[in-house]
Each structure stands twice: as structure tokens, then as C-alpha cells.
Amino acid sequence: MREPQHDNPSPKPAPKAVVGRLSLYLRQLETFARQGRETISSSQLGKSLGLNDAQVRKDLAYFGQFGQPGLGYRIADLITELRTILGVDRDWPTALVGLGNLGRALLGYKGFRVRRFHLVTLFDNDPRKVGQCIEGLTVKHLDDLPQTVASEGLRLAMICVPAESAQRVADQLVAAGIRGLLNFTPTALFVPQDVSVVAVDLSVQLEHLAYSVHNTQSASREAGDIPAVS
């Protein structure tokens, strides 16, 4: 990744907010595929998401050449490519830590499995919860983390503990070998460089909404055509 490779003149630096849009493209393409469409142009795909056609082409170009001039993109092929790029062409065994209201809520949500994120282990360190069986899974104590990460091949974890425990739990997860954290707590987590964190912060998003509504008279902000991308 440091020096240019031989046949790979410029491996292209990892882009930035492009990945989030790739997910949107993937979903939109899946919708078009279900409708029986076979090809799509960058401008059609862009318009369906409120994005510029050049942006669609440029985003995809970071990862390769997937289109055909004059024709556009073959939907089925592009779906396959995007799944591979995003890493969702495989199952991701995932742990859920913290079984309060939010944790239980997420556990009941079926949307994860559709995207191949499988909640396979639950953790809590409340002795009243450890041993309970919820949605067919037994709650384990956080002390069992190291061996469970190994035995289940866990690489991702969702953190739904109270804010004040979040950093400690994150440290334990990282120490046990977890490589990616979905952080549902309102806390800035500090982790080593090789661990990824995505923050899902409902209060930030609600406050953003309050701000927008509060500061919109009749027509002003960017809300119009393009929904905020996460």
C-alpha cells in the first residue's frame, strides 16, 4: 500500500465518504434488479438517489471499470462487484454487548440478517442477565469474551452498554480480538488504528432533525430531494 505496485500503477488512495454511497448504490441496484431491469446508466442510478451522474461514475472508478460506454452498467454484475468491495459477500458473525432496551431492540430487528450480519453471541455483565436465553441465544459474561471470539470467529461487535462503560467494554473487545465496533452509545471511543468504529448516534441525528425543523421556514435547507446519507 505504500509504494506503487508493478502492474498496479496507482492503487488509488482509500477514498472517503464514497463507501457510504456504495451501500446506497448496492441497495438501489437490488431494487432495480427485482424490477427485472438489466442495465442502468450512471445518470439513472444517480437520479434515483438524488446524486450527480459524474459522482456515481467517479465513486465506482475508485474500485475498477465496471461499465460499458454507450450502454451503462450491467446491474447483476455491478451488484456482485459492490458486494465484494463492501465485504458483504460473506457472513459476519457479530456479538451484541449490553442487553438493555436498545440491545434487546436490536436483537429483535431482522434487518441485520438480511445483510448477512449474524448476531451469534450476547454479552452482559449484569449477573441477573447472564445465563438468560433471549431470542434463542444465551447471555454470556464479558469474562467469556476472549474464548468466545476465538471459537465463534467473531470480528464485529455492537456496543449497547451505558455510556460510562463504553470505553472499558471497547477496550475489552479490542483486547479479545474484535476488529470492528458499531457504537450505539453517545461516547467518542478511542481505539487502536487497526480497529474500525462506526458511531450510530440517535441523539445526534434527532438533534439534527430538531435543528432543521426549527430553522426551516417554508423553503430553505437542503432537505428537498436528497435524504441525508446516514
Added chain:
Amino acid sequence: MREPQHDNPSPKPAPKAVVGRLSLYLRQLETFARQGRETISSSQLGKSLGLNDAQVRKDLAYFGQFGQPGLGYRIADLITELRTILGVDRDWPTALVGLGNLGRALLGYKGFRVRRFHLVTLFDNDPRKVGQCIEGLTVKHLDDLPQTVASEGLRLAMICVPAESAQRVADQLVAAGIRGLLNFTPTALFVPQDVSVVAVDLSVQLEHLAYSVHNTQSASREAGDIPAVS
């Protein structure tokens, strides 16, 4: 907003990703306040969130002058200012539409109330759900939307219906007078300019995590110190 006002030389254009950071500042300040701290500098606040000190000052400067050179910001005062700016200095009666797994999950989540977003009405149009009482609230049919919006003073709604109904429900909500939508479905919603939409897309965020973990060897991406902001 077009021509400069008299005493208001440049009302400053509404900024962009600044609002999300304002929420982060607010929360961090609340934490510092609980610890008994009275003042804080832009560099201290920035560091606690992995942000640049100049960015903190510039973000705040969009909305006014809140600091004192040589001293920094008085925490209690800045909290008050930020709450007003964000519009979270009041209650926001909010509707929840769609009582599947995710909807029920959100309903049980106590974090909303803390930020003064009060779920006061539930809607569904499944006849088996209408009339049910969940968490002390009775599920209404979507047909009751217009009069309920008026009687409860609803301005925000969370959309937790299946993706294929999302646009139709959004249209109904907008027609009934809702001004802000928190969209939990994987759908790009098209709404009038004066309505705000914030998308909370768990699959996009999970896929982002999968991508990062998938493409991180030992030290590469930006995960290090700064958690992704939303």
C-alpha cells in the same frame, strides 16, 4: 436571507456538517459539567472529540461569540446556547409509525426522552395492531393522522414501516403537517423542500464497518482516534 440586513451585516449562510458536531460538543460539555468543570478551551474540547481546535472555534462562530479570549468558554453558558441553537431547549412531541421489530425496539429505548423527544403517538395500519396498547400508548390507524397531528402538536415522526411503504407513509405524514422525518427504512425519501429528513440507515453503517474491517490490515484507515461522526 437574500440581501444583507442592516444590523446583521452577513447573517452567515446555514453551515453544513457543523450541526452534527454541535451535538457532539453539547454532549461533551454536559459530561464536563457533571465533572464540575466550569470553563473549557477550544483545544481541550476538540481533543476530547478528536477534532481540531480551530474547527471548534469556527463551528461555534457560525452562531455567535460565546468565548472569552484568554479564558475559553464558560461550560454552563455554552450548554444553554447550544441547546437553544439545536432546538433541544423544548419538548418535541414525536410520532412513531410502524410497530414491527424495529418500531417496538425504539419505543422501548429510553434515550429519546432524555433528549426531550417524546414518543406520544403510535401509528400502524395493520388492523391486528391498531387499538393495541404498547408501553402505555394506544396504536392508532394512519387514517387518524391529520387530526392527531393537530391535537398533539406533532412535528416529528419516525418511520419504521417496511421499505416499500416508506414513501407512501412519508407522503401521508407530510400532508398531515409533519415537518421532520427520521427515516429508519433503507429508502431515499423524496419530500418537499420545507420538510427535513434524516436517514438512520443501519445497513449502510454495518456495510461501512464490514468494508473497513475487510480493508484494514494492521494500520491503515482513519479509525484511530476519531470515531465516525454519526
Added chain:
DNA sequence: TAGATTGTTAATCGATTAACAATC
């Protein structure tokens, strides 16, 4: 006063959009 830190302007950096030759 000397030290610290703001608010703000200018410089830098990155991301989006426009434009167009290449090509199916």
C-alpha cells in the same frame, strides 16, 4: 504586565461537478 485563548482571515486540502475524448 505576561500568558492564554479567542474570533477571523488566509492558505490548504479534499470532494463534487463539468467537460470531453474514447468507445460500445
Added chain:
DNA sequence: TAGATTGTTAATCGATTAACAATC
């Protein structure tokens, strides 16, 4: 071939960071 649409370079736009005079 003519029309459409790509991949990519150049132009534009916006956001972040550095620098510094003003000031508590």
C-alpha cells in the same frame, strides 16, 4: 454510422486547518 454513455482530467466549490491580531 449515429447516439449514448463511459472513464477521467480539469475546474469549481466547500470544508478544514494554520496563523495571528485582538483581548481578557
